[in-house]
Amino acid sequence: MNYHWNWNVFFQTIPSGDETYLAWIIHGLGWTVSISLAAWVIALVLGSVMGTLRTVPNTGLRLIGHAWVEFFRNVPLLMQLFIWFFVVPEMLPRDWGMWVKQDMPAKEFITAFVALGLFTSARVAEQVRAGIQALPRGQRNAGLAIGFTQAQTYRYVILPMAFRIIIPPLTSEFMNAFKNSGVAYTVGVWELIFVSRQMVEETGGQVIESLIVPTVLYILCAYAANQLMAVIDRRAHVPGFIVAK
Amino acid sequence: MIQIQNVSKWYGQFQVLTDCTTSIAKGEVVVVCGPSGSGKSTLIKCVNGLEPVQQGKIIVDGIQVNDPATNLPKLRSHVGMVFQHFELFPHMSIIQNLAIGQVKVLGRSQDEANERGMKLLDRVGIKSHANKFPGELSGGQQQRVAIARALSMDPICMLFDEPTSALDPEMISEVLDVMVDLAHEGMTMMVVTHEMGFARKVAHRVVFMDQGKIVEDASKDEFFGQPRSDRAQQFLSKILNH
Numbered sequence: 001m002n003y004h005w006n007w008n009v010f011f012q013t014i015p016s017g018d019e020t021y022l023a024w025i026i027h028g029l030g031w032t033v034s035i036s037l038a039a040w041v042i043a044l045v046l047g048s049v050m051g052t053l054r055t056v057p058n059t060g061l062r063l064i065g066h067a068w069v070e071f072f073r074n075v076p077l078l079m080q081l082f083i084w085f086f087v088v089p090e091m092l093p094r095d096w097g098m099w100v101k102q103d104m105p106a107k108e109f110i111t112a113f114v115a116l117g118l119f120t121s122a123r124v125a126e127q128v129r130a131g132i133q134a135l136p137r138g139q140r141n142a143g144l145a146i147g148f149t150q151a152q153t154y155r156y157v158i159l160p161m162a163f164r165i166i167i168p169p170l171t172s173e174f175m176n177a178f179k180n181s182g183v184a185y186t187v188g189v190w191e192l193i194f195v196s197r198q199m200v201e202e203t204g205g206q207v208i209e210s211l212i213v214p215t216v217l218y219i220l221c222a223y224a225a226n227q228l229m230a231v232i233d234r235r236a237h238v239p240g241f242i243v244a245k
Numbered sequence: 246m247i248q249i250q251n252v253s254k255w256y257g258q259f260q261v262l263t264d265c266t267t268s269i270a271k272g273e274v275v276v277v278c279g280p281s282g283s284g285k286s287t288l289i290k291c292v293n294g295l296e297p298v299q300q301g302k303i304i305v306d307g308i309q310v311n312d313p314a315t316n317l318p319k320l321r322s323h324v325g326m327v328f329q330h331f332e333l334f335p336h337m338s339i340i341q342n343l344a345i346g347q348v349k350v351l352g353r354s355q356d357e358a359n360e361r362g363m364k365l366l367d368r369v370g371i372k373s374h375a376n377k378f379p380g381e382l383s384g385g386q387q388q389r390v391a392i393a394r395a396l397s398m399d400p401i402c403m404l405f406d407e408p409t410s411a412l413d414p415e416m417i418s419e420v421l422d423v424m425v426d427l428a429h430e431g432m433t434m435m436v437v438t439h440e441m442g443f444a445r446k447v448a449h450r451v452v453f454m455d456q457g458k459i460v461e462d463a464s465k466d467e468f469f470g471q472p473r474s475d476r477a478q479q480f481l482s483k484i485l486n487h
Contacts, residue, residue: 141295142332146346146398147322156345160336240380241335 009199009206010213021199028195029217035113035181035191036221040174042117047124052154054129065125072122078183081115085187112184120177127169131162164236171229175222192217246271246402246433247292252301254287254457261287262298263457269402274434276444279454280480285437286329288454289406292435293317293324306401322350325395329407331387333379339366339390340375343397351398358397365393369423385416392423402433409440441484445469453477 010022019027046068053065072080085108089100100107135158143153163170185194192214199210247269254262262284269275277285290296291303294310294317303310308320333342343362347353353361366372369389371382379387388408395403405424409417421443428434428447438444444451444465451468453461453476461468461477472478 136330136332138328138330138332139334141290142326142328142334144295144318145293145321145324145326145328146394147318147350148346149318152318152349156349157334161334164336238336238380239378240382241378 003208004205005209006206007209009203009209012203015202021195021203024190024195024198025192025213025217028190028192028214029221031109031184031189031191032178032181032217033221035109035116035184035189036178038113039116039120039181040177042114043120043124043173043177046118046121048128048159050121051125051128052132052159054125055132056150065129069122069125072118073126077116077119077180078186080119081112081183081187084115085111108184108187108189112181112187112189116177116180116183120173120180123173123176124170127166127173128162130169131166132158134165135161164238167229167233167236171226171233174225174229178221178225179218246273246306247435248302248304249288249292250302250304252288252291252298252303254284254291254296254298254300261457262291265301265454265457265459267452267459267462269433269435271433272431273449274428274432274436274447275450275452276448277435277437277452277454278439278441278444278480279460282456283454284457285454286406289404289435289437292404293321293326295326318350322346322398323401325392325398325400325403327388327391327395327403327405327408329410331379331384331391331411333387333391333394335379338376338378339371339382342379342390343394346394346398362393362397365396366390369393370419383416384412385419388412388416388420389423392420392427396427402435403427405434405436405438407437407439409438439484441469441481453480455480 010025011020013020014024050065050068053061054069056062075083089097091097092100104110139157139161140153143157144150148156181191182193184191185197188194196210196214200207203210249265249267252262252265253260265284265288267275277289279285287296291298292305292310294303294315298311301311305320305324308315310317310320333339334345337345340359340362343365344355344358347358347361348355363372363375366375369392371386371390371393374382374386379390382390392408408424409420412420417440421440424434424436424443425447436443436448448465450462450464452459453468453472453474455476460474461472463472468477469481472481
């Protein structure tokens with residue numbers, strides 16, 4: 001391979017001259033982590049609600065959960081991001097639309113994490129539903145039989161066990177949130193992929209360095225997410241309860 | 246205490262209960278038996294509204310269970326139920342299993358609930374395991390905890406849905422002993438079971454079901470002496486031969 005390695009490229013200043021590429025990458029990492037964590041909060045909250053709705057006795061509520069999952073699961077993530085960014089502002093009342101397009105602070109960032117959060121929520125919802133349905137049916141009856149309402153039965157009986165069961169797939173989903181956050185570069189968030197592409201263009205040929213460092217950072221993020229979930233898994237362990245993994 | 250009046254129930258096109266009528270008086274112990282698929286488990290789940298019925302009336306303590314206006318959680322909190330597969334809450338310790346209903350449904354304080362829970366655990370012989378988790382107990386122990394959990398709500402009657410069917414033979418008697426004590430204390434009990442020894446010992450009446458119908462509803466002596474229906478005679482001859 002006839003490649004001229006130059007790791008010093010990270011200590012060169014960017015064209016505007018106010019910081020090094022390394023500092024820029026660290027900022028990029030900050031945006032990547034921010035988008036991913038904010039999206040994960042949305043995904044976990046809405047996914048839990050929608051996944052639960054898919055299992056309640058009320059048909060109307062079940063339909064809402066079902067429609068939610070089918071919409072956010074069946075449209076490509078990139079397309080969803082474009083819809084939120086380009087289409088939704090046009091459909092708002094005129095004044096609101098203008099505000100979103102011109103004055104909304106950090107609109108690229110907010111649009112990106114909302115889009116990623118909603119997309120991921122559909123996947124989380126499916127896992128929550130699967131977790132609930134994996135429990136013995138008698139558990140719900142046992143909760144109801146001691147006088148719990150449906151809501152209390154979910155709160156005290158069903159969800160605590162359902163979430164424990166789905167920690168492994170939720171771990172993958174949490175890691176996916178980091179990896180999928182890369183789409184944000186298409187609407188102009190200066191996250192890792194954005195920075196990496198800029199570096200490829202501006203440094204005149206240091207392609208491998210420009211791609212390797214962000215790649216390693218993605219690996220570290222996903223691995224950190226994985227380890228965090230492993231800690232939660234151990235803490236949530238129920239003595240004597242065996243789940244097939 | 247419990248009145249079941251002309252109850253019919255369908256799963257789609259399939260009729261699981263046909264015009265069932267019986268009643269259980271205060272302090273009475275009624276054993277419901279019959280071949281599998283006869284609808285006995287379904288019937289007992291209708292008594293506290295875990296399964297809806299399409300026709301007829303079920304009245305518990307003067308309150309109609311299948312009336313949409315009935316506050317089912319409130320009614321169920323007074324009706325203890327024990328399941329075939331125990332259904333303890335696996336993520337809670339044994340004492341938490343007994344306390345949570347008392348705290349969240351009856352509004353007792355945590356201390357009060359724990360104290361009542363410990364008394365009941367002592368009674369079913371599980372006191373030393375109070376801080377263990379359900380998965381660490383044997384089936385028989387779990388079922389005794391389940392009975393204690395139901396009792397912790399101070400029920401006016403108890404429903405047992407095949408409480409010993411999932412147990413190893415050795416553990417059946419420890420659970421039946423608890424149930425026999427309960428019966429002797431005058432608890433109103435509806436018990437779906439194949440344990441004819443238990444029926445002989447404490448039941449006042451035996452209800453025999455087949456294909457969703459109540460075929461025989463007789464006093465214990467009548468039932469074991471000379472059942473009127475051929476189907477019950479057949480059933481008895483099969484299970485008592487062993």
